[in-house]
Amino acid sequence: MIRSLWVLLGGAAITFFAASRVLLSVVLKRDDVFRLGHEIPQRWGGALLRWAGVKLHVEGLEYIPDDRARVIVANHESWFDIFALCAALPVQFRFVGKKELASIPIFGPAWVGSGHLAIDRGDRNSAIDTLQEGARRMKEQGLSIIVFPEGTRSADGEVRRFKKGAFMLALEAECPVVPVGIEGSRAIMQKGSFRIRKGDIHVRIGAPIELDRSDPNYRSDLLTAAQEAVEALKAGDPVPTDSRLPGGGPDPMGPAEG
Numbered sequence: 001m002i003r004s005l006w007v008l009l010g011g012a013a014i015t016f017f018a019a020s021r022v023l024l025s026v027v028l029k030r031d032d033v034f035r036l037g038h039e040i041p042q043r044w045g046g047a048l049l050r051w052a053g054v055k056l057h058v059e060g061l062e063y064i065p066d067d068r069a070r071v072i073v074a075n076h077e078s079w080f081d082i083f084a085l086c087a088a089l090p091v092q093f094r095f096v097g098k099k100e101l102a103s104i105p106i107f108g109p110a111w112v113g114s115g116h117l118a119i120d121r122g123d124r125n126s127a128i129d130t131l132q133e134g135a136r137r138m139k140e141q142g143l144s145i146i147v148f149p150e151g152t153r154s155a156d157g158e159v160r161r162f163k164k165g166a167f168m169l170a171l172e173a174e175c176p177v178v179p180v181g182i183e184g185s186r187a188i189m190q191k192g193s194f195r196i197r198k199g200d201i202h203v204r205i206g207a208p209i210e211l212d213r214s215d216p217n218y219r220s221d222l223l224t225a226a227q228e229a230v231e232a233l234k235a236g237d238p239v240p241t242d243s244r245l246p247g248g249g250p251d252p253m254g255p256a257e258g
Contacts, residue, residue, distance in 0.1 A: 004196045007052050014051060018044040019110040026113030034141070037114030038092045045086025053198035054080065054188055058088045060205030064178055066091045069138040069145075070208060071170040072178045073226050075159045075234050076148035078185035080201060085146060085180070088203045093144040096134065096165075117145070119165075131165060135172035144178075145169060149226070153191040159234060162227045167219065176208035177226050181233025204233040 022040050025033045049056055064070065072093065074085065082095070094116045102108040102118040112118055117134050120126040134145055147166035154160055170177050184201040206229045212218050232238070 007196045019107040023110035041086040045083040048083045055200045057202045063205050069175045070178045072146045074180035077154040078189045080185040084201045096147045131169045138173040155191045176210045179206040179229035
């Protein structure tokens with residue numbers, strides 16, 4: 001536990017300095033806020049992993065060229081998932097996270113001020129407005145948005161049933177969904193525990209899943225394809241490298257518009 005406490009204290013210091021750097025630009029309304037909104041989190045994530053003694057392994061970066069917006073969906077079982085994604089992804093991205101994060105001193109204002117999306121999961125209308133704002137910014141700025149579609153960290157390591165918000169965002173932004181499987185983070189820090197171990201995290205990126213509006217079930221197909229791809233990537237299993245959606249099933253996001 002002494003090591004874990006040392007890692008937590010050092011991580012808090014790293015987070016404070018990183019967030020302060022971003023917040024200063026936000027408060028001063030400097031032109032570098034957009035750039036720092038990705039650059040600083042990338043450095044922050046890498047620094048936290050190194051401080052904790054975690055080695056990061058990334059596969060599939062060729063599936064996210066920096067030429068278009070996309071919604072990136074990943075499984076979630078540890079805070080270290082966030083650090084790993086920040087360090088691994090070379091493209092401009094922002095997270096969708098619960099609104100409570102915005103209340104954390106220094107970190108919260110820096111996080112929201114640099115463009116990350118704080119969603120109120122208890123207010124459906126507010127959540128929809130937040131997703132629509134995210135879609136607008138994706139179209140205008142070419143941003144990618146990262147969503148953990150399980151909604152919370154998995155306590156047992158099993159990938160929970162995906163919620164539909166990430167896929168509504170992709171449909172609104174008319175962009176592909178990129179599945180990401182994260183393996184190893186739970187062994188480093190489990191949900192509900194402050195014990196931090198050394199270890200390896202594997203981030204495996206899959207081929208983009210494109211929208212196909214000619215299929216009346218395309219919305220349910222999108223969710224199903226993404227969930228299956230994330231589960232396979234997490235397990236290290238081979239996944240299809242094309243963007244064709246599987247067929248069928250009732251649409252959990254409601255009837256398609258005519």
